Amino acid sequence: MHVRMDWDNSPQLVRTHVRRVFGELAALTKDQPVSLEHQDDELIGWLSQLCLLVNLPFHYLIPTESMLPDDSIRLFYVNPNWLQALVDGACSLGRNASLDLTHDQELIDAVISQIGKRMKAVRPLLQSKSVTAKELDEEVQAIGGFLLRSPLVRGWRGLEFKALSSQGTPLRALRIELLSDDVLIGLFEGIPYTLELDQPPEGYFFGFNHINGRYMKRLRNLDSGELLSESDSIEVAVQNEKMRTIDVYQTAKHMEAYFKKEITSAEFALQMIKTPYIGKVVRKDE
Structure with a gap:
């Protein structure tokens, strides 16, 4: 005080x-x-x-x-x-x-x-x-x-x-x-x-899309790995749909037909990668 x-x-x-x-x-x-x-x-x-x-x-x-x-x-x-x-x-x-x-x-x-x-x-x-x-x-x-x-x-x-x-x-x-x-x-x-x-980075996996009864894979640029347009897709050959297995050899042939070159195992793996999903929230000011 x-x-x-x-x-x-x-x-x-x-x-x-x-x-x-x-x-x-x-x-x-x-x-x-x-x-x-x-x-x-x-x-x-x-x-x-x-x-x-x-x-x-x-x-x-x-x-x-x-x-x-x-x-x-x-x-x-x-x-x-x-x-x-x-x-x-x-x-x-x-x-x-x-x-x-x-x-x-x-x-x-x-x-x-x-x-x-x-x-x-x-x-x-x-x-x-x-x-x-x-x-x-x-x-x-x-x-x-x-x-x-x-x-x-x-x-x-x-x-x-x-x-x-x-x-x-x-x-x-x-x-x-x-x-x-x-x-x-x-x-x-x-x-x-x-x-x-x-999604967590460990969520990387091989995958493709089921479109109109067909299994389609959107391709990537072989040099940069960036996804190409939706139209740049090839069909994934199915070996046994009941067993959920694909025909790797035939699928690789489809890729070779698109790129017009022989596809290596590393390039095949690059094409088959499906990145984890990304969600976006965009703010819109009124």
């Missing part, structure tokens, strides 16, 4: 001087490089995870179940003012006097800047990957993400997610984590306009 009264009753000149000192300290803090040593930045590291919505009560994110029903995905944008209020609230626990409030008001922007840089290191460090100091030079300017509630989360543990900006630029993943058996959250540096959901 005495500290609060002394500060509130102190001369304006003293209060101005103290604020100037705090302001200079804030400028130094904002410009200093981010340290990845645990003992040096334990608080910044904890606040960085907080700003990635780690350990927040779920009802802070989804106030009512109707906002995230079964079999749904929701794209969202994280309001930076909300994050600043979150950090301010987390740092307010030790405030006992108005001097503490003045200190926080001057330093909070600098702390937010440090957190914005440190957030880029949270996911790589959890994955035991290295992070260079250069990667942490610039702070995160915007955070967008998604919430997925679906049996896919439980059934496909290796799902991969790729977010693209409105210009088609890939966005850095800041956090992709399970919140429950059927709910998953993803956060990216930037605002996703397109979200790609890829």
Whole structure:
């Protein structure tokens, strides 16, 4: 109480001087490089995870179940003012006097800047990957993400997610984590306009399509491996439909007739690969 009264009753000149000192300290803090040593930045590291919505009560994110029903995905944008209020609230626990409030008001922007840089290191460090100091030079300017509630989360543990900006630029993943058996959250540096959901890479297999009672295989460029057009397809010869076996020799002959060259076993394998399915969610602004 005495500290609060002394500060509130102190001369304006003293209060101005103290604020100037705090302001200079804030400028130094904002410009200093981010340290990845645990003992040096334990608080910044904890606040960085907080700003990635780690350990927040779920009802802070989804106030009512109707906002995230079964079999749904929701794209969202994280309001930076909300994050600043979150950090301010987390740092307010030790405030006992108005001097503490003045200190926080001057330093909070600098702390937010440090957190914005440190957030880029949270996911790589959890994955035991290295992070260079250069990667942490610039702070995160915007955070967008998604919430997925679906049996896919439980059934496909290796799902991969790729977010693209409105210009088609890939966005850095800041956090992709399970919140429950059927709910998953993803956060990216930037605002996703397109979200790609890829089956796990181990889902590669040999396959073809059943079209109008025939088994057809869409071919690939022999040099690049890229898929050709739908019309560039050959029929897959079936050896025994009941036993679900194909005639490899005859199918290879169909490929040779299309490419007008002899097909090697490696080229045959390339043609028969069927990549895992990719689902896309595209944001449409009204």
